[in-house]
Amino acid sequence: MISVDHVTRRFGDRTAVEDVSFDVHAGEVFGLLGPNGAGKTTTLRMLGGLIPPTSGSIRIDGQAFTRESANALRRRIGFLTETPGLWDQLTVEDNLLVYARLFSVANARAAVQRTLEMFTLWDRRRDRVALLSKGMKQKLAIARALVHDPDVVLLDEPTANLDPQTARTVRDMLQELRAAQRAVIVSTHNLDEVERVANRVALVSGRLIAIGEPATLRNEVFGHRLRVRLEGSAEQMLAFSRLVRQAGAHDVRIDGTMLSMATNGSGAATPAIVRALVEAGAAIYEVTDDAPSLEDVYLRLLSAPGANSPLPTGHWPLPS
Amino acid sequence: MTKELREMRSNPAAILPVVLLVAVCLVLPFFIAVVLPAMTGEALTADRTIAQVLAYAQTQLPGLATLPREAAAQAFLFQQFLFLFLVAPIVGAVSLAAYAVVGEKQGRTLEPLLTTPLTTSELLVAKVLAAFLPALAIEFFGLALYLVLTVSIAAPGVARTLVTGRSLILIVLLGPLSALAALQLTIAISSRVNDPRSAQQIAVLLVLPLVLMLVGQVAGAFVVTSSMLLVVCAALAIIWILLVLLSVAIFDRESILTRWK
Numbered sequence A: 001m002i003s004v005d006h007v008t009r010r011f012g013d014r015t016a017v018e019d020v021s022f023d024v025h026a027g028e029v030f031g032l033l034g035p036n037g038a039g040k041t042t043t044l045r046m047l048g049g050l051i052p053p054t055s056g057s058i059r060i061d062g063q064a065f066t067r068e069s070a071n072a073l074r075r076r077i078g079f080l081t082e083t084p085g086l087w088d089q090l091t092v093e094d095n096l097l098v099y100a101r102l103f104s105v106a107n108a109r110a111a112v113q114r115t116l117e118m119f120t121l122w123d124r125r126r127d128r129v130a131l132l133s134k135g136m137k138q139k140l141a142i143a144r145a146l147v148h149d150p151d152v153v154l155l156d157e158p159t160a161n162l163d164p165q166t167a168r169t170v171r172d173m174l175q176e177l178r179a180a181q182r183a184v185i186v187s188t189h190n191l192d193e194v195e196r197v198a199n200r201v202a203l204v205s206g207r208l209i210a211i212g213e214p215a216t217l218r219n220e221v222f223g224h225r226l227r228v229r230l231e232g233s234a235e236q237m238l239a240f241s242r243l244v245r246q247a248g249a250h251d252v253r254i255d256g257t258m259l260s261m262a263t264n265g266s267g268a269a270t271p272a273i274v275r276a277l278v279e280a281g282a283a284i285y286e287v288t289d290d291a292p293s294l295e296d297v298y299l300r301l302l303s304a305p306g307a308n309s310p311l312p313t314g315h316w317p318l319p320s
Numbered sequence B: 001m002t003k004e005l006r007e008m009r010s011n012p013a014a015i016l017p018v019v020l021l022v023a024v025c026l027v028l029p030f031f032i033a034v035v036l037p038a039m040t041g042e043a044l045t046a047d048r049t050i051a052q053v054l055a056y057a058q059t060q061l062p063g064l065a066t067l068p069r070e071a072a073a074q075a076f077l078f079q080q081f082l083f084l085f086l087v088a089p090i091v092g093a094v095s096l097a098a099y100a101v102v103g104e105k106q107g108r109t110l111e112p113l114l115t116t117p118l119t120t121s122e123l124l125v126a127k128v129l130a131a132f133l134p135a136l137a138i139e140f141f142g143l144a145l146y147l148v149l150t151v152s153i154a155a156p157g158v159a160r161t162l163v164t165g166r167s168l169i170l171i172v173l174l175g176p177l178s179a180l181a182a183l184q185l186t187i188a189i190s191s192r193v194n195d196p197r198s199a200q201q202i203a204v205l206l207v208l209p210l211v212l213m214l215v216g217q218v219a220g221a222f223v224v225t226s227s228m229l230l231v232v233c234a235a236l237a238i239i240w241i242l243l244v245l246l247s248v249a250i251f252d253r254e255s256i257l258t259r260w261k
Helices: A040-048 A070-075 A092-102 A107-118 A134-146 A164-179 A191-197 A214-222 A234-246 A270-279 A295-304 B002-010 B012-040 B047-061 B070-105 B111-116 B118-152 B158-162 B166-191 B196-218 B228-249 B254-257
Strands: A002-011 A014-024 A028-033 A055-060 A076-082 A151-157 A184-186 A200-205 A207-212 A224-231 A250-255 A256-265 A282-287
Touching: A002 A040, A002 A107, A014 A028, A014 A040, A014 A107, A014 A184, A028 A040, A028 A164, A028 A191, A040 A151, A040 A184, A055 A134, A070 A076, A076 A134, A076 B228, A092 A107, A092 B002, A107 A134, A134 A151, A134 A164, A164 A191, A184 A191, A200 A214, A200 A295, A207 A214, A207 A295, A214 A295, A224 A270, A224 B002, A234 A250, A234 A256, A234 A270, A270 A282, A282 B196, B002 B118, B012 B118, B047 B070, B047 B158, B070 B111, B070 B118, B070 B158, B070 B166, B070 B196, B111 B254, B118 B158, B118 B166, B118 B228, B166 B196, B166 B228
Parallel strands: A014 A207, A028 A184, A028 A200, A076 A151, A151 A184
Antiparallel strands: A002 A014, A002 A055, A200 A207, A224 A256, A224 A282, A250 A256
16 A cells, blocks of 8 residues: 655755655555654655655555545545644644544544544543643644544554553554554554554664664564573583474573573474473473564564664664 | 634634724814814814815705705815725724735645635635725724714705715725725735735835825815726726736745745
8 A cells, every 4th residue: 555665855965864665565564663863754754745855765555656646545544734723713623623624524623523432532622622631632633633534553662651541542553553454653652552553663763774664673682582491400401401402492491480582483492391391301381472562573673783874675683 | 704703703802904094083073173172173174275275175066055064064074084994994994904914924734724715815805805804894984974963063054065075986996996995905014024024015005196186185185086096996906906916926835835934
């Protein structure tokens, strides 16, 4: 649905986004991750047709932003901008109503009611926006981005300022958008949130550093790791560590009564390792995948040599 | 435009300058032409300058010739003050228009607006109309009141001289076109500056020709006839269209988004 092809954006001498390419399909939530100044907002602005790329192309269902197509494409996009940008002197309902009409929504009032109810803001519809809390303003801004039922949704930091309960509502809403076959791009610092909702993530820092499913990225960066909690003295733990190495594990670490080890593949060696330990008389309490968080992946990739210097597209500066 | 009108409804003080200026325009001519002579006991035509200007005006504006001298002097003054009515809403509405784009920038509300299918020309013309229509409504209301007060307070026959083709051109064409041109210029400047005052100060200069017309006529330098007014109106219409094109051309979405902090 959304196709970003070798997009570069420069502002004078400064390159904000360099040679970024990715596709986002209908029914997909795509996470755009990166530190401050990584070009996430610029990328979203280009996707929303607010600013053109310096080179490369952005297409929605094969259609690029041109003077002729811009308005038709904007009708299909719901964009939550970096700041909520609500009219403080207008009521909650009027803020949405104006946008519903700008997007030529049929039966605008009903659409506004439905959207406000979805975000539990209907009871506050007659309040001026100036009276709302930061979190409620953010909710309203998200509601505004969805009032015209767009099939492309661009969200810049959607859970900023939201309490955990409302953040959960937003995550649920993202799942619903995915189920409704919308293409959603979420730019965020909240890695936990991305991990929960995104099918795929892209790590950007001016250029694309890595892209893929969170689990795939984990495996690419850290490999598959296994954790085994068992009973044993320090000497026994040392003996067990030698044993698991013989059974195919490597990079074995001992942390008290916990053995952490890297295995080849995505866990195919686990049965052999567990069998070797059992046969050696180990009392095993727990065997779990040692899955590093997306934050670990993020930090590892960003700190990798060359993460901030130009690289050919598709090349991942994976740490050894 | 709905947004501005709703905002105005929630904050009526925003249009207070227009209301106050129209109120002044309403009171001032009656004070000068009716109240002051009644208080001093001195007729308007006793003033040599007014007498001279009136003699010249009676040859140019036929409606005045048939009235008694004092009534003709009143009618002449009331006709001139119609020009002030044209200036007042412009000055008041310019403050609304000056804030239109800068205000959206300052409130960070412009970026979401630019994500909608609204074209630049639609956005800018809507901003102009949002300031223009309330000002025009207040102006027409003030003019209706002006006519009613003239019928009630001024000398007999004076009100009739206000209902002429020339007045109609002033009210229906010159006033609205001057306002449109001034507001469009304000919006054009508003989209390029960071401070609404800059837009306001420059755009108010557009009322100078109207003020010059008023001063020139009162001073007896010239009398603006209907045909002269039509020429001015045509020029203003062209200026407005050019300003619409200019404001669309200089509205740079990208620099507004990326350089405005």
